[in-house]
Amino acid sequence: MKLVRLKITDTKGFRSLQPGFEHHFRTAWELETESQEAQGFAPFVCAGPNGSGKSNLLEALVAIFFQLEVLRGRRILPETFLFDEATNPKGFQDGDGIPNGFELEYLIQVPDEFCSSASPDFAHVKIVKKLDQSPNISWINQEYFEFDELGEISERERDFLLPQYVLGYSSGENEILSLPFFKMRFVQFDEYWHALSNQLPYSGRPETRLAFLDSGFSQAILLCNLLFQDTDALKPFRDDVGIDALKEFRIIIRRNIEIKESQIPAFGSQDESKGETIEEIVKNHPALSIKEAETETEAKRYQVNLLELLEGDERSVGIIPRLKRCATCFYVDETADTLYLDYYVNEATKQAFNENFDFEVNQSPIALFQALQVLLTLNLFPVSETLKADLYQSDSLYVGETVPILASDERMMRFKNFWLKKTGVKEPVLLKSLSDGEHQLLHSLGLCLLFKNTNSLFLLDEPETHFNPDWRSSFITRLHQCFKDADDSHEMFITTHTPFLISDSKPEKVLVFKKMDGVVEVKNPEYNTLGASINKITMTTFGKRETISGHAQAILEELRSRFEGGEDKEKLITEINRQLGDSVEKVLLIKTILDSMEAHG
Known part of the structure; x- marks a missing residue:
């Protein structure tokens, strides 16, 4: 995938991006060059001051593909999402969408079956949304491909x-970026709940393409990579974090959750003429049961087996049987109604996962990740229909705060006892014991390894915030290692405040954001950024001319003032050397003082 152009035509603009905002990601000449020469992995690096619009560009891309995903997956959208004049007047209907007007162009690979020897390498796609109309997709160069x-x-x-x-990642609490993903996560839950309540077939994976891979998915991402990737692919994990291997882990899965009597009719027959009673619905539905009363006077309580569509006999392709077949051992705690699966990882364990999670639809390790994604999504079960309806309609930046966070033992699915073998450490270490920077590196590189062979759009918002300077300087190198054997079918955008990522990028891949008088402007640097010094980038791109920090600069300026005030020059030079470390600013001040001493004899 190669983005070509984005224009915001919404008269209200989009976040900080003004109406008429437009950026050409690639010129015609650059596209021609890329088609003739192998470019390899090269992300777009978005840089600039805080509040200059970097994250808003990523959010605009997510919001656009969210609209397209809603239209593509309309058949799985819940009633609380869709417009109904009587029951959901604020729900989604054709023409809705933020931004309410845009133009997006990109190139994307086409399956071989539609290509001939004369076909170009990519389809040219243009998506246009006019005010209050649904987005329209045009295939500009369709005539050059094989169609009847x-x-x-x-x-x-x-x-x-x-x-x-479309994959999103943010190292912080950036709900601006995560909001569309967050909504789609609830769509995924409702998709499963609808299939469960109506006893419909379920594929065992999310049908939607948007995934925000936040900290809740970090263990699943790492697990999939350590089970499936070869030694060479995992080199970034070893070089920086020292992860040698996965030793063991546990998956804990609850089966039943309590539901209200008012929720049970949704599990009944769609034929209202049958007039089923609550008792009849519970009796006829395989996922429903009456919870055993604790006292004789207690009112009836009902529960639903939330895993009913994911279970099956030991030979079935359900997620739970497949996980059981890979486990070293497993058992059910009948009192807690909880399944415990333990894995002692060796080559046989890895082979079992390869045999059970390797399908044509989603090549492993993505098949395993999507199975875990389904289970983790079930942790959204406490959210009410009212809250979900509010969330689907919301454009609030604080929507995540309204969603309840379950205690660990209340979740439907969780990992535990995640032990790793680490270089130079005799005993295994718990994943939770790693530092924030180590978690962040494993997470950001892990999602790249996981999806490297897919035709995807990666949107990483400041992925290096917890890295030390050495890791920041090598982050692009590590990304190159992750994608070294992948084809040229993906696109990546990274927002950053570190000059190291810019120094590892060509100027046409660096987007410098500036906001003046409410207008966001994006330009490529006017100098060669690849290999440029950190000082050069800091001064030119970030507007920081000093090479020392603010407090040290204030001390230096105070010493300069004392020199200009006539204090003893030799004593000042001694004090400067005593107080301040080596820097260009220090050398220049001392030179100024020495020149003054020489001039005055």
Whole structure:
């Protein structure tokens, strides 16, 4: 995937991006060059002051693909999402969307079956949303591909003209970026709940393509990589964090949750003429049961087996049987109604996961990740329909604060006893014992390894905030290692405040953001950034001319004032050397004092 152009035509703009904001990510000449020469992995690095619009660009891209995903997956959208004049007047309907007007162009690879020897390498896609209208997808160069007839884009074509995944990651609490992903996560839960309550087939993986891989998924990402990737692919994990291998881990899964009597009719027959009673619905539905009363006077309590669609006999392809087949051992705590799966990891364990989670639809390790994604999404079960409806309609930056966070033992699925073998450490270490920077590195590089062979859009918001300077300086190198064997089918945007990422990027891949009088402007640097010094980048791109910190600069300026006030020069030089470490600013001040001493004899 290669982004070409984005324009915001919404008369209200989008966040800090003003109406008419437009940026060309690649010129015609750059596209021609990329088509003739292998470029390798090269992310767009977005830099600039705080509040200059960097994250808003990423959010705009997410918001656009969220709208397209809503249209693509309309059949799985819950009633609380969709418009209904009587019951949900604020719900989604055709033409809705923020931004309410945009133009987006990009190139994307096409399946071989539609290509001939004369076909270009990429399809040219243009998506236009006019005010209060649904986005329209155009295939600009369709005539150069193999089709029986040209014309309106089919559902099959729409699928491959959109990125395979849109993946978001933020090292902080950036709900601006995460909001569309957050909504789609609830759509995924409602998709499963609808299938469960109506006893419909369920694929065992999310149907939606948007995934915000926050800290809640970090263990799943690391697990999938350590079980499936080869030694060479895991080199970044070893070089920086010292992770040699996965030793053991436990997966804990609850089966039943209590539900209210008012929720039970949703599990009944769609034929209202049958007039089923609560007792009949519970009796007829395989996932429902009456919870054993603790006292004789206690009112009836009901529960639903939330895993019912994921279970099956020992040979089935359900998620739970597959996880059991890979486990070293497992048992059910009947009192807690909880399944415990323990894994002591060796080559046989890895082989078992390869045999049980390697399918044509989603090549491993993504198949395992999506299975874990389904289970982790079930942790959203306490959220009420009212709260979900509010969330679906919200554009609030604080929506995440309204969603309850479950205590560990109340979750449907969780990891525990995640032990790693680490270089230079005799005993295994718990994953939780790693530092914030180590977690962040494993997480950000892990999601790249996991999805490296997919036609995806990666959006990483300040992924290096907890890194030490050495890790920051080598982050682009580590990303290159992750993608070294991957094809040229993905696109990545990284926002940053560190000059190291810029120094490892060509100027056409660096987007410098400035905001003046409410107008966001994006330009490429006017100097060669690749290999440029940190001082050069700090001064030119970030506007920081001093090479020392603010407090030290204040001390130096105070010493300069004392020199200009006539204090003893030799004593000042001694004090400068005593107080301040080596820097260009210190050398220049001392030189000024020495020149003054020489001039005055």
